Amino acid sequence: MNLSDRLKDKTLFKTQSYFGGEWHSGAKTFAVDNPANRSKLADVSDVGADGAKAAIAAASEGFKIWRKTSPFERTRILIKWYNLINENADDLATLITSEMGKPWAEAKGEVAYGSAFIEWSAQEAVRIHGETVTVPFPGTRGWTLHQPVGVVSCITPWNFPSAMITRKAAPALAAGCSIVIKPAPETPLTALALAELAHRAGFPAGVFNVICGNAEDLGPVMIGSPEVRMIGFTGSTEVGKLIMRQAADGVKRVALELGGNxxxxxxxxxxxxxxxxxxxxxxxxxxxxxxxxxxxxxxxxxxxxxxxxxxxxxxxxxxxxxxxxxxxxxxxxxxxxxxxxxxxxxxxxxxxxxxxxxxxxxxxxxxxxxxxxxxxxxxxxxxxxxxxxxxxxxxxxxxxxxxxxxxxxxxxxxxxxxxxxxxxxxxxxxxxxxxxxxxxxxxxxxxxxxxASTPFGGMKESGIGREGGKWGVEEFTELKYVLLAGVNS
CATH class of the missing domain: 3.40.309.10 (Aldehyde Dehydrogenase; Chain A, domain 2)
Structure with missing residues (x-):
């Protein structure tokens, strides 16, 4: 079976959203087309605002479990996800080429590039640590902790349907956060395939979630929900500014990878x-x-x-x-x-x-x-x-x-x-x-x-924050300082 014919086997891709460890449909659908020939690939379910709320509620419950999961266990599951992605690289590349259009060999290269962020982040999960700090108060000790920021909304573009997800999801998961991903409507099939592989890898229900639908319906929920503590976004500077304004109402963290020139x-x-x-x-x-x-x-x-x-x-x-x-x-x-x-x-x-x-x-x-x-x-x-x-x-x-x-x-x-x-x-x-x-x-x-090992990000209106390396994982943590009195008499 040649590469394009593999898409005729509908088991290659999912068309429902995934949250709370299960697959969910919405009341309506939207079409996904192949830009090389304008043929329709699939009708994908749009879960709407109600689906977004349900996904965030599931992520909130998942976070309670995942934040307490041993970093070594997080590493194990992330590495299993990484291995599953590489084992299914041909199918993922086929999806990328079909819905985004890039040459198949280049699409397979994207899969490898994106999965490298999972491998790196998995290794960083056991190296998220604080330090002892010098304090000016007699009889005390001070130290710092890096703790997961919480539920993270990830909004990703169509030009790298796999890598733009793994670059955000992997460090967030390594840090102990749960995530809700909204892929671009042009390229949801790759995202849903990644969700299926995450499910097989064994992430607890609610830790890894993907929702599809209209940005006008899903966006306000993903940004405005009080249960969401951070938004990761890659896209235009114009939309990034809008997200930043909306996130300000809840004083939420943002990581924005925006336009370039x-x-x-x-x-x-x-x-x-x-x-x-x-x-x-x-x-x-x-x-x-x-x-x-x-x-x-x-x-x-x-x-x-x-x-x-x-x-x-x-x-x-x-x-x-x-x-x-x-x-x-x-x-x-x-x-x-x-x-x-x-x-x-x-x-x-x-x-x-x-x-x-x-x-x-x-x-x-x-x-x-x-x-x-x-x-x-x-x-x-x-x-x-x-x-x-x-x-x-x-x-x-x-x-x-x-x-x-x-x-x-x-x-x-x-x-x-x-x-x-x-x-x-x-x-x-x-x-x-x-x-x-x-x-x-x-x-x-x-x-x-x-x-995967180096900081990716910009200055001025090209964004805030970094993806890759230890910096990418630290983006999804809160720094806490602890002072202990009564250490000695």
Missing amino acids: APFIVMDDADLESAAAGVAQAKFRSGGQTCVSPNRIIVQNGAADPFLELLEAKIAKIKAGDGFDSGSDIGPLIHDEAVARVDQLVKDAVAGGARVRVGGQPLADELGGSFYAPTLLEGGNFDQAIARSEIFGPVASVYRAKDEKEIIELANDTPYGLAAYLYTRDIGRVHRMSEGLDYGMVGVNAPMVGS
């Missing part, structure tokens, strides 16, 4: 072949639909012409197509509205003076889905919409600049500060520029910045 800087002393390969990898991964995707490629004048020639040759070879086609390098955009938005950004850039060197048009008529051609733009200016907002599509836009000072000023001229990339062979420049860039992550001669 990543500069990719190529200095005149850089290895240009490596830099061009880095752009091709970082920009076109997931069809450019990532928050850390290079948005503005800023090249020092002396390197611009040869760099553009190298990059043009690489982009011209990138093939768009169905993710189940082994010859496809990138898949479709998530829906037709995304194609129209990207196309308008390109048209506006061209009208403002940019030149199309490769691509520059939708491929829907040719390929039959929500496809956009891999595109290279040269020129234009930094005031255009394509330079001021996330492109979220397979469009590389290249600009020229004269020196370090100008490049850093241009790179920082944005409200966003998630990821930046710098290619140079000058170690002095590495230090000067990486420290001068107002971004939470800087990849120097490296097109990929995220891993």
